[in-house]
Amino acid sequence: MQPQPTAAEALNAPLFASLIERLHGGDRCVVLDLGAARTETLALFGQFRSRMDIADLGDGIERFQDPEMGPEQLRQQADRLLPARGSEPANVVLCWDLLNYLPRPALAAVMSAVADRARPGALVHALIVYSSKTMSARPGCFVPVDEQRLIDVAPPGAQRDAPRYSPEDLALCMPGYTVERGRLLRNGMQEFLFRL
């Protein structure tokens, strides 16, 4: 039986914990959150010397679904939805569940645009559906419960097939990123820490 995420289940996320642990050094961090602004995320990162850039990509994710769009159009779309370039680049990127909802060419365009807004050496924390064949029809809404755990607070809804991107798929779509670590979580999602 495939593990099914439930809205009420907090997930131990050891790579997230390791990311937060690094922030305790006290240096300033700029966080690019590809998801929606959430109180819990703000509260957690607000304890550090931080700036949060909120992209809320889930709000425009359907704009990437047109199979007729070429790489250039996809990149323009990504640039429109992400914060403007030229501001202080991010050294932490949060990418929780969203990559599952991007076809491969769109995934490549978005992560290329993200790379242009991040410092060399920046860390990207991502959650990707891996072992489950299905996923929610809409991106989940993960928030931190504390410094070690994340929870999807989106109400359970209709399901759709999951792309189940493998590390090899991701490596092809994200050539500028290397996988620093990866962990399979108990809800069947893969937790990744990428480095630019």
Place this chain on the structure above:
Amino acid sequence: MFEIGKKGTEKNQDAASRDERKPAGPSPEATAARRPAGNREAAVIGPSIHIDGDLRGEEDLVIEGEVNGTVQLKSNSLTIGTQGKVRADVYAHSIHVEGYMEGDLYGSERVNIRKSAQLRGNITSPRVSLEDGARFKGSIEMDPQAVEAALGTRRSPSGSGQSSGGQKTPGGGFNPGDSSGKTEAAGVKRG
């Protein structure tokens, strides 16, 4: 330029603050919006009012109309009500957003984004709260040093208009490579 809050009205405002007021409208939220700082009645820009230009004042203000330009209430509270549409850079002691806001917010005390808000812009404030359901795109500067620097520069409103996004990193930045513990090997290998 529009000026609100003449000094001569302070006496009346003090008297008003001693009043036990009944709710100003049917909605408790609307009532609260008109009393953003304690019990003192705030000035209100009504839904039919449209202002283009600089708005300055020395009393609390509720915007339910449309304002384009800049809003400066250095020592007071600004509420952008549910009907309010503001396209402006806003400087205030505390800022509450319930309606539509496009521009940068500088709150020297706090910024509250309510769930009915649609906000596109940058926030610079030592305290930021955001209700779930609010639509927000932009940056939120929470680094105390950067906030202080930004609010300090913004005290001369004819400044460069520098947004929080353009701040230089105060005191260097987090280097993700500075991990105190490489705890375990990667569980995933690249193809």
